[in-house]
Each structure stands twice: as C-alpha cells, then as structure tokens.
Amino acid sequence: MAIDEFDRRILAVLQRDATLPVARVAELAGMSATPCWRRIQKLEQSGVIRKRVALLDRAKLNVGVTVFIAIRTSQHNAEWLERFRRVIADIPEIVDFHRMSGEIDYLLRAVVPDIAAYDGVYKRLIAGIDLTDVTSMFAMEELKSTTEVPLGYAGGKEEQGS
Missing domain, CATH: 1.10.10.10 (Winged helix-like DNA-binding domain superfamily/Winged helix DNA-binding domain)
Known part of the structure; x- marks a missing residue:
C-alpha cells in the first residue's frame, strides 16, 4: 500500500x-x-x-519491574523454535520476544512486580525448554519508551529521511 x-x-x-x-x-x-x-x-x-x-500504567498494575532476558541456545531448528514459541506464549509476563543476530539468540522483555516474581518466570521458562545460557538484566530506570513508530520512512525510498 x-x-x-x-x-x-x-x-x-x-x-x-x-x-x-x-x-x-x-x-x-x-x-x-x-x-x-x-x-x-x-x-x-x-x-x-x-x-x-x-496503554496501561505498569506501575499502577504492580508490574513496574522490567527484565530483559538474553537467551543463547545450541538448538537451531524449526521444531525447537516452535516449542520455544509455545513456552513463551504461555508466560504472560513476557511481553516482547525477538530472534537476534550476534552472540545472543533471543531477547525477551518481561514485566513483573519484583525479583521473586521474575524467579517464577525464570523457573517456568527453563522447565519448558532446554537453553544453553540465560542472562537476566533488570532495568534500573526507563528513559524512553514509546509505541509510536517513525513515519518518515513510510511511502518508499524517495521519501526516507524527510
């Protein structure tokens, strides 16, 4: 279009x-x-x-802690990925799920009330599928978060950057 x-x-x-x-x-x-x-x-x-x-206020809904979860796996096949998708779909705290290039295979973003709640997410995650490495990073402060996508690229290459 x-x-x-x-x-x-x-x-x-x-x-x-x-x-x-x-x-x-x-x-x-x-x-x-x-x-x-x-x-x-x-x-x-x-x-x-x-x-x-x-758009809901996460803090007012008691899920004000954001956790980024970096996943590495030795499995790189369609069957494993489909199983992983199902595991992630069953964990509502995980709100973003990306396949990455580079050293990290997948990057997840979860929202939880506290570290104890994240531990429950972690346990459900590792119980559902075999992973090589899981690294969790807790956001200390949210400096920018938006759902607005840049519109300057829409419409074709001739309009990019305008």
Whole structure:
C-alpha cells in the first residue's frame, strides 16, 4: 500500500490517541472527515493499522519491574523454535520476544512486580525448554519508551529521511 503525506498525518494522530473521533483526526490531519474515515479503513484493511489498544500504567498494575532476558541456545531448528514459541506464549509476563543476530539468540522483555516474581518466570521458562545460557538484566530506570513508530520512512525510498 502506498502511504502519502495525508496517511502519515492520520497515522501520527492515531499513534498519539486512537480514541479521537474521526472528525478530530481529520481536523488534525488537515482534511475532511469522510476521506479521512475512508483512509483509516484502508489503512486497517491493508494491515498498516494492526489494532487499536489502551496503554496501561505498569506501575499502577504492580508490574513496574522490567527484565530483559538474553537467551543463547545450541538448538537451531524449526521444531525447537516452535516449542520455544509455545513456552513463551504461555508466560504472560513476557511481553516482547525477538530472534537476534550476534552472540545472543533471543531477547525477551518481561514485566513483573519484583525479583521473586521474575524467579517464577525464570523457573517456568527453563522447565519448558532446554537453553544453553540465560542472562537476566533488570532495568534500573526507563528513559524512553514509546509505541509510536517513525513515519518518515513510510511511502518508499524517495521519501526516507524527510
């Protein structure tokens, strides 16, 4: 799907607040409501907008501790990876799961109330699958965290960096 300047404006507004009425999104994007609504529908149908969610305050929900978990494994086959995916899917505290290049094979991010709760996550993780090395790093302070993706690259190479 080709992304133009109006789409980028709409996406920028929705990334900040997806609860705004279409008329307000249109106003902030510099267009009228009906074409804006059509564009939003097209962005949703094409999968550019995957879903709309509420961002929750982790500290107020007693999961204010962030743990990054670096995993190394000697297993590099599809069957093992599928088993690992299932293990991770069954641990709700793990909120991000990435396959990496370099010395670390997988990087996970978990949110928990404290170290004792993380120990429970760790025990479920190692009980579910064989791992070569697990290194846990606790975030001391969150300096930046956003769900907003940069929109300057959307629309093709000719528009990158603008």
